[in-house]
Amino acid sequence: MTASPTASTRAPVHPRDLGVGARFSVHPHCDRFVEVILGALAEAREAGLADSLVVETDEVSTYVGSVDDAPEERIVAYVSHVLAAAHRLSGGGHVVGHVLLSRGCPGEAACDLGAVRLPIVAPVRVEPTGVDAVAQWSLYPLLDGGSGGGSHGGDHMVPIEAAIAAARRRGTAVAPAHYATRLRGDVAEVLATATDAWAGVGAEVPHVVTHLTVSIGSPSATGVDTDGAAA
Amino acid sequence: MTASPTASTRAPVHPRDLGVGARFSVHPHCDRFVEVILGALAEAREAGLADSLVVETDEVSTYVGSVDDAPEERIVAYVSHVLAAAHRLSGGGHVVGHVLLSRGCPGEAACDLGAVRLPIVAPVRVEPTGVDAVAQWSLYPLLDGGSGGGSHGGDHMVPIEAAIAAARRRGTAVAPAHYATRLRGDVAEVLATATDAWAGVGAEVPHVVTHLTVSIGSPSATGVDTDGAAA
Incomplete structure (x- = not known):
């Protein structure tokens, strides 16, 4: 982002040009994992949460994107619903979701937005799921030397703090x-916390990524000693 | 990193000051997941792979670090062994590992290395596991405006490409x-690819993080249609 007076006269960049989207995977720790995953995805689809989203699955994870305005809220509502549904469908079992949210780098290695007027995203509102989670969350503002710092002056720890x-x-x-x-709360609130932080940094740094490992129903959380295990 | 002539006269920073380490979680998709995880960790310990490593588990994942020199190879050998052992102990079932490798930011929000002479790390050599994996891999050089660019001139996509x-x-x-x-190969080779890239960027950018989602034995990879699922 430049601080030049001309920057503010540019039209705001459209979300589709920012490559706003998510990759996520859901891991039910049970023999019936295929049935649980399929059921959770079907539930989210039937609830209309996949409407206007692009959902593409491969061997490792699922991409969720949108070419519409303000896709952040719809993306996080979809992911939140799938994770909570997987927990319910596994009979209240242990489910882990890994979620990557990205903006500013639409392709694998294409990141040439340069100086644009970035959109301000309102805090997302996601319906509580009634399912508690604990998560580990990391946020990566991908500044560029001398140009990507916005008002932060180019210190990547400032927006993280x-x-x-x-x-x-x-x-x-x-x-x-x-x-x-460490984050803790309803699955929806945990995801909303990370989403708001990620979108907030994205108003000043074009390329920003956040990762969450969201754990639901872990035996480690209920007193079973897994002695060095990451269950 | 500064390009000033004095930079090269500084003593190289010690790995312990760089906070070199990993966080990983392992997800066997089976009812016996606790037994599988405990067994895999015990195997790696008995094989001596945890020697001289700091291994700390919490509710969500396991931290693996070292205060010794050149910890990268030992950390990746440990994680590689645990993931492959979990696959074997689950009877050849579906296991996913999520791995974060970080250097340059020892604490949650402490990242004040400034201009230091960073160590050059030789490519890691990790024994093949005989277990194939497919992974999704992302690399994040956390440059700072005007100072963190090293020879890359501050464009974060250059080291990624x-x-x-x-x-x-x-x-x-x-x-x-x-x-x-997308990476594909023996679990050890997939992890070594990401490790060498991460450590390589770390010779020029103090703070660099990489994330991998490593999938082993997924039914999606063997023709079972999971229709939108990230199994």
């Missing part, structure tokens, strides 16, 4: 960990 | 995807 402070005020951020911040 | 080209030459990078590059 601000995002963690906002999550603490919200009550979802509970503890720091190596390379991540 | 170079790393993808190196993975293609190696034969593990098989396809681009939204926000990630």
Whole structure:
């Protein structure tokens, strides 16, 4: 982002040009995992949450994108519903979701937005799922030397620290960990916390990515000692 | 990194000051997941692969670090062994590992290395596991405006593109995807590809993170149609 007076006269970039989207995978820890995953995806589709989204699955994960305006809320509502539904359909079992949210880099290695007027995204509102989760969350503002810093002056830790402070005020951020911040709350609120931080940084840094590992119903959380395990 | 002549006269920073380490979680998609995870971790420990590593588990994932020199190879050998062992112990079932490798930011939000002489890390050598995997891999050089660019001049896509080209030459990078590059090969070779790229960028950019979702034995890969599922 340039700070030149001409920047503000540019038309805001459209979300489709920002490549706003998610990749996620859902991991039911049970023998019936295919049935649970298919059921959860069908539930989200039947609830209309996949409407106007692009959903593409491959061997490893599922891409969720949109070419419409303000796709952030719809993307996170879809992912939130699938994770909570998988937990219910597994009989309240242990389900982990891994979620990557990205904006500013539509392709594998194409990232040439340059100086554009980035959209301001309102905080997302996602219906609570009634399912509690604990997550590890990391946020990566991909600044470029001398040009990508916006008002942060090019220090990548400034927007990260601000995002963690906002999550603490919200009550979802509970503890720091190596390379991540621990979040806890309803699945929807955990995902919304990360989404708002990611979209907020995206108003100043064109390319920003966030990763969450969202754990639901882990035996580690209920006192079963898994002795070094990451269940 | 500064390009000033004094930079090269500084003592190289020690790995412990770089916070070199990993966070990983392993997800066996079976009812016996606790037994499988515990067994895989025990196998790696008994094989001596946890020696001189710091292994700390919480509710969501496991941190693996080291205060010794050149910890990269030992960390990736440990993670590689655990993932392959989990696949074997689950009876050849579907296991997914999520792996985060980080250097340059020891704490949650402490990242004040400034201009230091960063260590050059030799390519890691990790024993093949005999277990094939497909992975989605993302690499994040966390440059800072005007100071973190090293010889790349502050464009964060330059080291990413170079790393993808190196993975293609190696034969593990098989396809681009939204926000990630597909890797395929022995679990050890997939992890080594990401590790070498991450450590390589880390010779020029102090803070660099890479994420992999490593999928083993997925029914999606063997023709079962999971229709939108990320199994």
